[in-house]
Every structure is written in C-alpha cells, then in structure tokens.
Amino acid sequence: MKIEIKHCLNGSVLFEHNAEENSLRLALEVAVKAKINLSGAYLRCANLSDANLRGADLRDANLSDADLRGSDLRDANLSDADLRGSDLRGADLRGADLRGANLSGAYLSGANLSGAYLRRADLSGAYLRCADLSDANLRCANLSGANLSDANLRGANLSGAYLSGAYLRCADLRRADIEGEKITKRPITIEGLEWVVLITEGRMRIGCQRHTHVEWRNFTDDEIRKMEKRALDFWRVWKEPLMKMCDAHHVELKEEER
Numbered sequence: 001m002k003i004e005i006k007h008c009l010n011g012s013v014l015f016e017h018n019a020e021e022n023s024l025r026l027a028l029e030v031a032v033k034a035k036i037n038l039s040g041a042y043l044r045c046a047n048l049s050d051a052n053l054r055g056a057d058l059r060d061a062n063l064s065d066a067d068l069r070g071s072d073l074r075d076a077n078l079s080d081a082d083l084r085g086s087d088l089r090g091a092d093l094r095g096a097d098l099r100g101a102n103l104s105g106a107y108l109s110g111a112n113l114s115g116a117y118l119r120r121a122d123l124s125g126a127y128l129r130c131a132d133l134s135d136a137n138l139r140c141a142n143l144s145g146a147n148l149s150d151a152n153l154r155g156a157n158l159s160g161a162y163l164s165g166a167y168l169r170c171a172d173l174r175r176a177d178i179e180g181e182k183i184t185k186r187p188i189t190i191e192g193l194e195w196v197v198l199i200t201e202g203r204m205r206i207g208c209q210r211h212t213h214v215e216w217r218n219f220t221d222d223e224i225r226k227m228e229k230r231a232l233d234f235w236r237v238w239k240e241p242l243m244k245m246c247d248a249h250h251v252e253l254k255e256e257e258r
Contacts, residue, residue, distance in 0.1 A: 003027040008042035008062040025051045032056040039077075049087075064102075104142075114152075164208050165196060178203075179210065188249055190242075194234050197242065201251035204242065206234075213246040 001022040005015045015036045017027035025048050031038060032053050039059035049069040056076040064084040071091045080100040087107045094112050099119045109129045116136045123138075125145045132152045140160040147167045155175040168189045176183045181202055190197040195207035203212050209227050211219075216239075225232045 005031060005038065006042050007040045008044075008060075009040060014038055014041055024048070028053065028056075163198070163205070167191070167196075168198065173200075184251065185249075188245055190245075193238065194230060199242075199245055199249050201249060204246055206242075213243070213250055216246070217243055 001020070002016055002018045003022050003024055003026075004013050005024075005027060006013055015027065015031040015038065017030050019026060024043075024046050028038075028043070028046075028048065029052050032055065035055075035057075037057050038061060039057055041058060041061040043058075043061055043063045043066055046063070046066045048071055049067045051068070051071045053076055054072045054074045056073065058076060058078050058081055060080050061078070062082045063078075063086055064082045066083070066086045068086055068088045068091050071088070073091055073093045073096050075095045076093070077097045078101050079097050081098070081102070083101055083103045083106050085105045086103070088111050089107050090110045091108070092112045093116050094114050096113070096116045098113075098121050099117050100121060101118070102122045103126050104122045104124045106123070106126045108131050109127055110131060111128070112132045113136050114132050114134045116133070118141050119137050119139045120141060121138070122142045123146050124142045126143075127147045128151050129147050130150045131148075133148075133156050134152050135155040136153075137157045138161050139157050140162075141158075142162045143166045144162050145165040145167075148171045149167050149169045151168075151171045153171055153173045153176050156173075156177070158176055158178045159180060161178075168187070169191070171186075171189075173183045173187055174185060178200060181200055183200055185201065188197075188199040190199075196205075198205040203210055204216055207228070219235075221232055224235045
C-alpha cells in the first residue's frame, strides 16, 4: 500500500512510502529517519501515537487534532506548526523548536518540554497539568487560560508571557524569570475572586495588572479605578488581606529587577 504525505497548502507530495502493512505513522517515521524535509506537511487528525519523530522537520505542518500521545519529538522543528487541539499527553518534546506554534487547546499533561523553545507560541487554553517545562523558553508565549497546575516551570523564561487566567496551582516556578523577576520560591496563586491573583516575591498580578508590592500599596483610588471599572470595589474589599500576603511573601528585588 502506498501512502503519500502532502503539503497542506499546495498539495504537492513531500514523501511517499510503499509497504505491505503500511500506515501513516510508519511512512512518517521512515521519512524522518531519512531526514526528509516535511515542512508544511498535512497531518491533521493523524494517528501518530508512540511515533518516533525525533529530529523531524515539521515546520508549518498542520497537526491539528492529531494523536501524538507518547510520541518522541525530541529536537523536532515544529516552529509555526498548527497543533491546535492535538493530543500530546506524555510526549517527549525535550529541546523541540515550537516558536510561533499554535498549541491552543492542546493536551500536554505529563509531556516533557524541558528546554523546549516556545517563544511566541500560542498555548491558550492548553492542558499542561504535570508537564515538565523546566528551562523552557516561553518568552512572549500566550498562556491565557492554560492549565499549568503541578507543572514544573523551574528556570523557565516567562518574560512577556501572557498569563491572564492561567491556572498555576502548585506549579513549581522556582528560578523562573517572570518579566525580569527571578523567582526563588513558589508564588501564591489565589483563584475564585473577581480576577486571578499571583503573588511573587516582589510583585503581585491581579488579572492583567502586575506591579510591585510597594506600587500596589501606594496606588490612589483614582489610579485603581482607571485600571478597570470594578477594580476599586474589589480593591477596597481585598487590599488589606492581599497586602498582608505580599508582606509575608516579600523578598527585596534586586536593582536589575526593579
């Protein structure tokens, strides 16, 4: 049986494979082993669970809704790939290049993304519970609404990352870089209020507003009101308990982190 892997835009054949008991997974593994350029490959909804795709060149590929559970994607180039809704549970993505990739709504629980390059990646609404993101580059990534509970984010670069609505309960953020602030102990995450609150050693984020503890303490009512129309009512109720938590968690910021 012959299987063809085609380009997602122009339909050109990138690779074809003939075998008696053929499958798309087998064809793809053969192509990767032969170091075939598979950029732009159309692999939507493909069953690639447990596939060995280490070092694959899948730039701009369409892998949306693909089953990649347990697959080996170490050092793969998936930059700008479409992985929306894909199932990557337990996949090994160590050192993978995922810059600009669309992983919105993807399932990545238990996946190993240690050292992965995820700059500008869209991980909005992604399920990353217990994922290993240690030392990953998440600079300017969209993590809005992502479930990062129990995730390992030690040493991750989160500078400029969009974390609005991200679920960070029990996530390990030690040594992570959040907008220039080096995290040395586990942040405090508070949910169930009007906005999610994230307290680090020197700063507090409420919704999309992130400022130093001192700035929050000194904001006037007018400054708070300008942040959001419901902000002042919220702040009048929660300022005192939130500032007490900031005081208990506080570590003096270094000059370069101010």
